[in-house]
Amino acid sequence: MSRFDREGARGYTARDAVKAMVIIVGLLILFAGGSIGSSAARMDQGIGRDLVSAVGEPTEWVADRLPLDEAESELTAGLSPDQELGEGGFDAAGAVAGARIPPITPEAFDPVAIGAPAPPKRPLETVLVTGDSLATPLDTELARRLAPDGVRVIRDPHLATGISNPDLVDWGRLSAGQMRRDDPDAVVVFIGANEGYAIPGPDGEEIECCGTDYAAAYANRVRQVMDTFRQGGETKVYWLTVMTPRDRDAAMVIKMVNAAIEVAAEPWRSQVRVVDTVPIFTPGERYRDAIDVDGTETIVRESDGIHLNETGAGIAADAVLERIDQDFTR
Amino acid sequence: MLFPTIEFAIFFPIVLVLSWALMSRQPLWKPFIVVASYVFYAAADPLFCLLLGGITVGNQLAVWLIHRSDDERRRKWITGIAVAGDLLTLGVFKYYGFFVTDVDEVLDAVSLGLPFPLLTIALPIGISFFTFQAITYVVDVKRGDAEPASLIDAAIYLSFFPHLVAGPIVRASEFLPQLQAPRDPNRVAVGAGLALVALGLIKKVAIADTLAREVVDPVFGVPEAYFTPDAILAAYAYAAQIYCDFSGYTDIAIGLALLLGFVFPQNFNSPYRATGFRDFWRRWHMTLSRFLRDYLYIPLGGSRGGRLFTYRNLLITMVLGGLWHGAAWTFVLWGAFHGVGLVSEHALGGRIGRQTPAWLRWFATFNLVCFGWILFRSQDLDLFGTFLGRLVDPGPATLWTVPVLLAILVVIGMQVLPPRPVERLQLRIERLRPALLAVALAFVILLVGATVPSQGVPPFIYFQF
Numbered sequence A: 001m002s003r004f005d006r007e008g009a010r011g012y013t014a015r016d017a018v019k020a021m022v023i024i025v026g027l028l029i030l031f032a033g034g035s036i037g038s039s040a041a042r043m044d045q046g047i048g049r050d051l052v053s054a055v056g057e058p059t060e061w062v063a064d065r066l067p068l069d070e071a072e073s074e075l076t077a078g079l080s081p082d083q084e085l086g087e088g089g090f091d092a093a094g095a096v097a098g099a100r101i102p103p104i105t106p107e108a109f110d111p112v113a114i115g116a117p118a119p120p121k122r123p124l125e126t127v128l129v130t131g132d133s134l135a136t137p138l139d140t141e142l143a144r145r146l147a148p149d150g151v152r153v154i155r156d157p158h159l160a161t162g163i164s165n166p167d168l169v170d171w172g173r174l175s176a177g178q179m180r181r182d183d184p185d186a187v188v189v190f191i192g193a194n195e196g197y198a199i200p201g202p203d204g205e206e207i208e209c210c211g212t213d214y215a216a217a218y219a220n221r222v223r224q225v226m227d228t229f230r231q232g233g234e235t236k237v238y239w240l241t242v243m244t245p246r247d248r249d250a251a252m253v254i255k256m257v258n259a260a261i262e263v264a265a266e267p268w269r270s271q272v273r274v275v276d277t278v279p280i281f282t283p284g285e286r287y288r289d290a291i292d293v294d295g296t297e298t299i300v301r302e303s304d305g306i307h308l309n310e311t312g313a314g315i316a317a318d319a320v321l322e323r324i325d326q327d328f329t330r
Numbered sequence B: 001m002l003f004p005t006i007e008f009a010i011f012f013p014i015v016l017v018l019s020w021a022l023m024s025r026q027p028l029w030k031p032f033i034v035v036a037s038y039v040f041y042a043a044a045d046p047l048f049c050l051l052l053g054g055i056t057v058g059n060q061l062a063v064w065l066i067h068r069s070d071d072e073r074r075r076k077w078i079t080g081i082a083v084a085g086d087l088l089t090l091g092v093f094k095y096y097g098f099f100v101t102d103v104d105e106v107l108d109a110v111s112l113g114l115p116f117p118l119l120t121i122a123l124p125i126g127i128s129f130f131t132f133q134a135i136t137y138v139v140d141v142k143r144g145d146a147e148p149a150s151l152i153d154a155a156i157y158l159s160f161f162p163h164l165v166a167g168p169i170v171r172a173s174e175f176l177p178q179l180q181a182p183r184d185p186n187r188v189a190v191g192a193g194l195a196l197v198a199l200g201l202i203k204k205v206a207i208a209d210t211l212a213r214e215v216v217d218p219v220f221g222v223p224e225a226y227f228t229p230d231a232i233l234a235a236y237a238y239a240a241q242i243y244c245d246f247s248g249y250t251d252i253a254i255g256l257a258l259l260l261g262f263v264f265p266q267n268f269n270s271p272y273r274a275t276g277f278r279d280f281w282r283r284w285h286m287t288l289s290r291f292l293r294d295y296l297y298i299p300l301g302g303s304r305g306g307r308l309f310t311y312r313n314l315l316i317t318m319v320l321g322g323l324w325h326g327a328a329w330t331f332v333l334w335g336a337f338h339g340v341g342l343v344s345e346h347a348l349g350g351r352i353g354r355q356t357p358a359w360l361r362w363f364a365t366f367n368l369v370c371f372g373w374i375l376f377r378s379q380d381l382d383l384f385g386t387f388l389g390r391l392v393d394p395g396p397a398t399l400w401t402v403p404v405l406l407a408i409l410v411v412i413g414m415q416v417l418p419p420r421p422v423e424r425l426q427l428r429i430e431r432l433r434p435a436l437l438a439v440a441l442a443f444v445i446l447l448v449g450a451t452v453p454s455q456g457v458p459p460f461i462y463f464q465f
Helices: A014-042 A047-064 A068-079 A138-149 A171-182 A212-233 A248-268 A310-327 B006-022 B026-042 B046-068 B072-109 B127-143 B151-159 B172-179 B190-221 B228-259 B277-281 B286-297 B307-325 B329-348 B351-355 B358-377 B381-391 B402-416 B419-430 B434-450
Strands: A126-131 A152-157 A186-190 A236-240 A272-275 A290-293 A296-299
Touching (some): A014 A068, A014 B006, A014 B190, A014 B434, A068 B434, A126 A138, A126 A171, A138 A310, A138 B190, A152 A171, A186 A212, A212 A248, A212 A272, B006 B026, B046 B072, B046 B151, B127 B151, B127 B172, B127 B286, B151 B172, B190 B434, B277 B329, B286 B307, B307 B329, B329 B358, B329 B381, B358 B381
Parallel strands (some): A186 A236, A236 A272
Antiparallel strands (some): A290 A296
């Protein structure tokens, strides 16, 4: 006999259970019906997301007509662990490049690449490691490698987010908030696992992934985030391209992401270093689970065929640190 | 699909209403609950449903063959093959990577490398739980503790969504009888169900995830960046986190099952109240402990063959129990650590009880268990060594905040307090009017929901096992 029988807890009926559920669902729709849509934005594309979106529409309609949802959001805002976002989201002016031809500035050239004298190295004190889930466990690997030198590493990955999906996190605003809060010497960015969402083009119409129009719109957003991170040249940015994933459809998106990163970084080659992970992990853009590490075939990818495992993240961290050491002392 | 998500909040009310609407028509209810459970599971990856279906059909076939045979040897063989098949499945999906990397590395050192290819294999969520349940089904039928079920009942037993992904490990002999007749719609523990779901949500989202975010993940991720005070805090915080995470999941699972009319066994009983290792394992993940006892320790011979034989069996059981948690040396050593603890208790016998005050036994047990958790949480042995080094490296405290300290104290303190008043309070809450509890649960969901970061609720720790 279970404790629920012993203690007479089974004194209710199935009707009570259903009534209780109706009350819970009703209250949740009244007080939080508007947040179902944003939950859908967090989900992977597919039937589940479509269903949640479909449920979210009427509940949002109900919540919008009553003041309860807003009141609940205001009352519980203090409990949120999310950091404050900064100004200038992707919808703000400047997200799309202007029409006139921008002048090429000296920042577009990496002095070492053209044989010019390299600027003196600065001491490295604070590094921000950010991005989507790709940034883990790279953030931990970098933090562990830099800890003995007394370098402060701020690990701030935002899982499931994407530059093309500001419904979940607007990287335009998030990056501004991060820089205002942390003011690091260097920023390491590894993002691109959740891209491919439709983006509004210059005329406001949604562009679907992954043609040249889309790549341009995406690259504009990447450039905006890079510009925020580089803080006018005060901060060095190390932006990793994304190694080819196992899934072919995802590989098409990643190909666009990587091309956009390269193009977006063009104006500030001396300040935004693109760390190309493709030749390291997927030479020839051909997916593989394992690569040769010190003469031994070693698994470097997670079973999802997207992310790096700890060993892979360690190799990526080495590549990043090699670039960091060209700019900083530690 | 995770319990504390919007998908599940949409899924469960629909299932609850349809389940009770169809309950009196079992030929409709049974396929319905199987489909609902497979939909729940498919949210992780639809391909995993094939594996779950395969395990179900394979074990059901074995059970039929066992039941039809009068030859004891033949029954033994079929049971052995079925259990081996379940363990092989678990081994391939869960331990393949471990063997072709870590174990192969050790064997390479003595020129005995494994000839298997390097592959990354996705770990189907919940595989450790449903393969163990499949084993209890086959073995219970072989022992005569459970009757063979129909294929549809076996499918419900193995896939029933409240326990599918992280237990509790419900035995066939506990669950299958509940399927023999429709659940009585006039005897539903609605109050207890709602209260447990609310408690589980608070434990998981408000306490466990907050401790993980604020202390545990930063310190265990990069122990080099912290000193003694933060390392000590992280060790105790992880003890509180893993308890709240896992028992929170169990509370929700038991609560949901109650709302659907089913009863699951208890899985936790104030484990940090334990005054010894044996006592701890009677209170922590109780359904795993009894599985290990009944399906491993006792078949190995238990304590029937003298002291050394008993110690050997204890060590084997605990090492394999550790390995069940994950394919890593840290889990193996964690199991061995608890095995040594149990053996030491056995060896010292009643002397400890007679000569040591109860508070000292509690204090020692609690701190040893917390030490074991450091091993359990460390990603590898290097990190474990580094963490231990930080425990004795004086420096500033950077993570000691009032909410964190309060959370740890409440989690540990509630278990150490005399249990009666807490149980009485729980009972009074469970007997409140369901409508009142429903309103309370809705506000709990809103409040804990507000503490969820924009990137969502992290998975339960035990999902990876």
